[in-house]
Amino acid sequence: MKHSVNRPPTPDAAEDQGKEPTLQEIINIKLIExxxxxxxxxxxxxxxxxxxxxxxxxAICRAYIKKKGRNNVTVDDLVHxxxxxxxxxxxxxxxxxxxxxxxxxxxxAAL
Amino acid sequence: xxxxxSLYTNPKPCKHLADYKLRHGFNGYDSLQNCLKITxxxxxxxxxxxxxxxxxxxxxxxxxxxxxxxxCSAISCSSHILLHTQSEKGHEVAVDMERSELYCCLCRDxxxxxxxxxxxxxxxxxxxxxxxxxxxxxxxxxxxxxxKRLDSGIGLDLKKSKLLITMRDRRAKSCYPxxxxxxxxxxxxxxxxxxxxALLHAPPLRNYFLSDRxxxxxxxxxxxxxxxxxCDIDAxxxxxxxxxRTPYSPAQFLYSWWxxxxxxxxxEEQDAHEFFISVLxxxxxxxxxxxxxxxxxxxxxxxxxxxxxxxxxxxxTCISCGFTSTTYDPCVDISLNLDTSILSPSDVAxxxxxxxxxxxxxxxxxxxxxxxxxxxxxSDQKLHCQNCQELRDSSKQLSIRRLxxxxxxxxxxxxxxxxxxxxxxxxxYLQFPFSLDMTPYxxxxxxxxxxxxxxxxxxxxxxxxxxxxEIFSVIAHSGxxxxxxxxxxxxLKNQWYKCDDAWVSExxxxxxxxxxxxxxxxxxxxxxxxxNEDTRCVRISPRRDPFSxxxxxxxxxx
Numbered sequence: 001m002k003h004s005v006n007r008p009p010t011p012d013a014a015e016d017q018g019k020e021p022t023l024q025e026i027i028n029i030k031l032i033e034x035x036x037x038x039x040x041x042x043x044x045x046x047x048x049x050x051x052x053x054x055x056x057x058x059a060i061c062r063a064y065i066k067k068k069g070r071n072n073v074t075v076d077d078l079v080h081x082x083x084x085x086x087x088x089x090x091x092x093x094x095x096x097x098x099x100x101x102x103x104x105x106x107x108x109a110a111l
Numbered sequence: 112x113x114x115x116x117s118l119y120t121n122p123k124p125c126k127h128l129a130d131y132k133l134r135h136g137f138n139g140y141d142s143l144q145n146c147l148k149i150t151x152x153x154x155x156x157x158x159x160x161x162x163x164x165x166x167x168x169x170x171x172x173x174x175x176x177x178x179x180x181x182x183c184s185a186i187s188c189s190s191h192i193l194l195h196t197q198s199e200k201g202h203e204v205a206v207d208m209e210r211s212e213l214y215c216c217l218c219r220d221x222x223x224x225x226x227x228x229x230x231x232x233x234x235x236x237x238x239x240x241x242x243x244x245x246x247x248x249x250x251x252x253x254x255x256x257x258x259k260r261l262d263s264g265i266g267l268d269l270k271k272s273k274l275l276i277t278m279r280d281r282r283a284k285s286c287y288p289x290x291x292x293x294x295x296x297x298x299x300x301x302x303x304x305x306x307x308x309a310l311l312h313a314p315p316l317r318n319y320f321l322s323d324r325x326x327x328x329x330x331x332x333x334x335x336x337x338x339x340x341x342c343d344i345d346a347x348x349x350x351x352x353x354x355x356r357t358p359y360s361p362a363q364f365l366y367s368w369w370x371x372x373x374x375x376x377x378x379e380e381q382d383a384h385e386f387f388i389s390v391l392x393x394x395x396x397x398x399x400x401x402x403x404x405x406x407x408x409x410x411x412x413x414x415x416x417x418x419x420x421x422x423x424x425x426x427x428t429c430i431s432c433g434f435t436s437t438t439y440d441p442c443v444d445i446s447l448n449l450d451t452s453i454l455s456p457s458d459v460a461x462x463x464x465x466x467x468x469x470x471x472x473x474x475x476x477x478x479x480x481x482x483x484x485x486x487x488x489x490s491d492q493k494l495h496c497q498n499c500q501e502l503r504d505s506s507k508q509l510s511i512r513r514l515x516x517x518x519x520x521x522x523x524x525x526x527x528x529x530x531x532x533x534x535x536x537x538x539x540y541l542q543f544p545f546s547l548d549m550t551p552y553x554x555x556x557x558x559x560x561x562x563x564x565x566x567x568x569x570x571x572x573x574x575x576x577x578x579x580x581e582i583f584s585v586i587a588h589s590g591x592x593x594x595x596x597x598x599x600x601x602x603l604k605n606q607w608y609k610c611d612d613a614w615v616s617e618x619x620x621x622x623x624x625x626x627x628x629x630x631x632x633x634x635x636x637x638x639x640x641x642x643n644e645d646t647r648c649v650r651i652s653p654r655r656d657p658f659s660x661x662x663x664x665x666x667x668x669x
Binding site: 028029032033038042074075076079 | 150152164173174176189214218219220221
């Protein structure tokens with residue numbers, strides 16, 4: 001494609017790659033490559049539905065949309081609205097369960 | 112007919128999406144389709160390279176929402192997606208990789224295109240096991256292509272009903288609508304009286320019998336049987352709609368019913384719902400004999416089925432591979448479970464609430480959501496998956512394929528304890544609406560949600576059947592399991608009446624809302640408004656001027 005002619009210089013990714021990947025990044029890569037991350041995401045989705053977290057977030061979004069008007073709200077607005085609330089309201093037992101599973105996975109992956 | 116539900120009007124594309132489509136057509140969509148990966152539970156993700164982790168071109172990050180440009184396939188995260196549009200002119204539309212949704216970089220918002228959704232859904236259908244035969248696509252399903260129109264109109268038009276010629280009882284409350292009359296309790300028969308009151312005012316049944324569709328004389332001539340429940344029902348209608356307001360004793364009906372259901376013939380308190388099912392059953396049997404048809408499917412033409420029969424759909428999905436097997440079953444009512452985990456405010460007043468306990472009011476929509484929610488079958492209930500060829504964990508989901516004219520909702524208030532070997536009654540209050548929209552519980556809606564709420568016509572949507580209902584009767588139960596009492600509330604011409612055996616009175620709608628509902632009767636909106644147009648038959652009396660006002664009631668010249 002001709003667009004490559006107009007492309008800006010490659011961004012500073014090269015500089016960043018000089019740094020060592022953090023432990024978090026290594027774990028993330030291992031999870032994705034083995035497919036475990038997808039499984040954990042599915043499990044998390046299920047748990048958050050079962051405990052009513054999804055309904056809570058839906059209700060918050062609905063209330064916001066009602067207040068602002070359907071045509072004045074974007075997806076970005078909603079994400080910014082519920083991200084802090086959502087993170088804060090994940091039940092402890094769900095967090096603990098996921099954490100345990102990640103630990104188990106890491107031990108079996110023999111990092 | 113009802114307008115299509117406004118929940119599902121397609122959103123208009125933004126200017127940028129429209130421009131994109133004009134310039135690029137379906138090229139971007141089609142090449143994206145090859146990059147879509149479908150998970151067993153139906154989610155569609157954009158995954159070009161199975162092993163490489165997608166990273167933002169600008170910050171190399173892989174967290175958060177990542178978008179892939181439809182034109183140049185460049186990946187950007189949500190913080191840097193705007194930079195991509197700024198550096199590349201015309202690259203305005205991208206796709207959220209995790210969710211397979213269109214995103215307009217300039218509007219900073221999700222946008223929708225039926226053509227895009229079609230591409231995604233086609234891939235989902237192709238990749239999920241079973242192909243187009245399962246997963247909501249009714250290729251050879253019964254009833255979809257040769258959809259028989261239930262002739263709801265023919266024979267159920269009150270205007271064809273014969274004129275009732277009778278003397279008006281001047282002492283009676285003539286302002287009460289037609290058909291309102293008490294029923295005497297013949298010995299713990301409130302279960303029967305309550306159901307009869309509801310059936311008497313179900314618009315299709317009322318119109319059928321008042322139009323003399325079941326003529327007793329002809330019936331006796333044809334079948335020669337002495338006992339015919341339909342004739343007794345016909346007699347009941349005549350008595351109840353005669354204008355006589357003194358309580359009526361349905362002794363003949365009770366006797367006939369005992370003949371048919373000898374196992375239930377006693378003076379013990381029975382279950383109203385059981386009685387309801389048994390009456391419909393008897394009507395069906397009798398009419399099938401007369402009509403000479405033995406159709407046990409949902410298209411039976413007996414009056415019971417024409418009024419109450421609907422079609423339920425059951426989807427059983429294998430959790431491992433996503434293969435779904437679908438079955439259809441006719442039903443004359445829907446039995447709903449109460450969510451006993453919800454504690455009412457009065458329950459929690461004196462107790463500390465545990466963190467994962469829910470408080471609030473149980474609602475009918477909550478019960479319907481429970482009914483149509485995907486239920487994970489326990490690991491002791493593994494089913495054989497045709498695709499995996501072995502026993503697998505499955506999930507089951509019910510939905511309504513076809514709604515009946517009259518919707519009867521039965522609230523299950525009996526809890527059986529296997530441990531204690533006894534049953535007890537659940538007295539939990541249930542909040543219910545007077546107007547009910549059944550659209551979210553239809554198979555088309557449930558299927559649509561399963562595929563990510565795409566703009567796509569999954570099933571042949573019955574455009575001539577209304578999903579909006581109005582309540583016309585409530586059967587409420589009070590007391591304990593063995594020794595309780597049933598009453599019926601009727602809604603006639605927007606006034607509620609309480610029918611407590613022989614005693615009929617006007618009540619405020621607040622009383623009805625506060626009652627402990629056991630059976631709820633809803634009718635499709637058009638039929639409700641038609642039935643309530645004029646519930647007073649014009650009666651011609653040979654001796655009096657029909658337009659003179661009666662004592663205690665002003666005449667409404669319409």
